[in-house]
Amino acid sequence: MLRSVLLLFIVLFVSEGFLFAQKGTGKLYRIDRYESIYLPLGKISFADKLIEYKVGSPAPIQKYRDSVQCLHEPNYKNYQTPNFLSLGCGGSLTVEFTDNGFMNLPGDDLYIFEVGPSKEAAKVEISQNGIDWVYAGKIAGGKSSIDLSKEGIDGETVFYFLRITDLRDLCRSISAGADIDAIGAINSVIKLTINADVLFDVAKYDLKETAKKSLDSLTEIIKKVDKATILIEGHTDSDGSEITNMQLSENRCISVKERLMEIFGENALYDYEIKPYGESKPRIPNDSPQNKHQNRRVEITVLPPKDYYESISIKK
Numbered sequence: 332m333l334r335s336v337l338l339l340f341i342v343l344f345v346s347e348g349f350l351f352a353q354k355g356t357g358k359l360y361r362i363d364r365y366e367s368i369y370l371p372l373g374k375i376s377f378a379d380k381l382i383e384y385k386v387g388s389p390a391p392i393q394k395y396r397d398s399v400q401c402l403h404e405p406n407y408k409n410y411q412t413p414n415f416l417s418l419g420c421g422g423s424l425t426v427e428f429t430d431n432g433f434m435n436l437p438g439d440d441l442y443i444f445e446v447g448p449s450k451e452a453a454k455v456e457i458s459q460n461g462i463d464w465v466y467a468g469k470i471a472g473g474k475s476s477i478d479l480s481k482e483g484i485d486g487e488t489v490f491y492f493l494r495i496t497d498l499r500d501l502c503r504s505i506s507a508g509a510d511i512d513a514i515g516a517i518n519s520v521i522k523l524t525i526n527a528d529v530l531f532d533v534a535k536y537d538l539k540e541t542a543k544k545s546l547d548s549l550t551e552i553i554k555k556v557d558k559a560t561i562l563i564e565g566h567t568d569s570d571g572s573e574i575t576n577m578q579l580s581e582n583r584c585i586s587v588k589e590r591l592m593e594i595f596g597e598n599a600l601y602d603y604e605i606k607p608y609g610e611s612k613p614r615i616p617n618d619s620p621q622n623k624h625q626n627r628r629v630e631i632t633v634l635p636p637k638d639y640y641e642s643i644s645i646k647k
Contacts, residue, residue, distance in 0.1 A: 356556045357639065360405055360444075360515070368442050368476075368515070371635035372556050376433075376519035377403050378426035378493060382461065387419025387497055387508050395506045401426065405513035407446045415446050415512040418453070418495070420502035425494045426514055427461065430555070432489035433516035435479035436634070438643045441467070443475045443495065444512040450475075452500045453509040457484075458492040469498065470509075476517070489522050489632075520634055521556065523549055527567070527583065527627035534571070536582035538590060546587065550594050553633055558600035560634040563587050568623035569610045581607035587629055602637055 356373040370376045384398040395417035401424060406414045418424055433440060443455065452471035456464045457479075465484060468477045480486075497508035530542040538546075553561065565580030565587075584605035595601060610617070613626040 356558055357636075362444075362475075368517070369639075370442075370515050370517055370519065371639040372431065372516075372519040372521075372559070372633075374404050375431050375521075375555055376516045378428050378514040379403055380427040380429050382425040382427050382492065383423070384416070384425075385423045387422030387499075387502075389502055389507050390419040390422070391417035391504075391506045391508065395510070398424075401511040401514065403513065405444045405446075405515075407444065407512040410447050410506075415510045417506040417510050418497040418508035420507045421497055421499050422508050423494060423496040424511060425461075425492065428491050428493075428516060428519075431516065431519045431521050432491045433457075434489055434518050434520050435484045435486045436518040437640050438478070438517065439476040440479045440516070440518040441477040441493070442515045442517055443470050443477070444515065445470055445475050445509055446512045447506060447510040449501050449504070451509040452498040454496045454498055456494045456496070457490045458494070459488055459490050461492045464494065467493075471498075471500075489520060518635060520632055521552060522633075523552065523631045525549070525629045525631070526624065527565075527629055528624065530587070530629060531583060534579065536579060536586050538586050543590060546590050547594060549631065550591065553591075553631075556633055558636050560602045560604060560637055561588075561591065562604045562606065562632040562634055563591075564606045564608060564630040564632070566608050566612055566626060566628050566630070567610050568626045569613070569617040570623065573609060573611075577607055577609035577611075580609045581605065583607075583629060587631070591631075600636070 357371040358373040359367040359369050361367050379402050381398050394413045398416055400414055401416040408414055450473045454469050455467045455477055457467045458464045467479055467482055529545055530538055563584045565584040567576040567580050584607050588603050588605055615622045617623050
């Protein structure tokens with residue numbers, strides 16, 4: 332009996348990179364009978380708002396045109412059950428991630444749950460604001476994952492919008508065009524920005540008493556993910572010297588980190604990283620008091636946990 336349990340443990344370790352044994356929010360989603368995809372931030376990782384659905388021509392039959400079927404976690408059962416959205420030949424779908432975004436981080440960044448008996452090709456584009464679009468790659472021939480680094484996309488921008496356009500490979504079936512069950516962000520993130528003036532007095536790094544309440548309210552958002560890396564980045568305006576501003580932003584990062592650790596407690600499954608930038612990364616030019624106000628900020632990004640990246644590194 333002991334031997335069989337040990338053997339099962341080894342199989343799980345090797346086949347899934349130890350992901351089954353990880354605690355936390357991460358979740359495996361079935362792709363087919365034999366394979367699954369792991370999303371380290373779990374159910375929040377999916378597109379959850381429809382922006383636009385342009386049905387192609389020829390169009391799928393009516394029962395495959397329920398546009399909300401492409402949102403949230405995948406629920407595909409079989410081809411006869413319309414738990415997915417067909418784009419139609421040349422059709423397109425635009426969705427938004429409202430409680431998270433996604434970034435170009437190590438490994439694959441996106442997974443398109445394209446279902447049905449045929450795997451139709453489709454173009455994938457992404458946007459930070461829903462206006463300016465960047466080509467992100469395509470899914471074709473059973474390949475449904477997207478690695479943003481292959482298209483030279485930077486590793487700092489957080490994207491919130493995604494558009495899929497059918498490439499007219501198969502246009503004759505009753506579910507013409509690509510069939511989309513869900514759109515998941517493997518490298519899902521939550522980014523929060525707080526104006527530094529809310530947290531600190533001028534040139535100070537001790538948190539105001541009122542600032543603690545502001546951070547407390549943000550922790551409710553962070554708690555949607557119970558295992559993650561929390562990255563804290565500090566920014567100042569250009570008043571004062573570069574050295575002083577760098578030290579100030581570092582001390583402010585430390586103050587925020589210590590407060591979050593106090594709130595979550597020592598048993599929380601979070602790792603913390605700080606990155607002070609001083610005045611080196613302004614949002615806008617420091618040429619007015621209003622602009623300087625916007626540049627003084629602390630950014631908190633909730634990222635997939637470190638052991639997820641360790642596991643995909645081992646698998647390589």
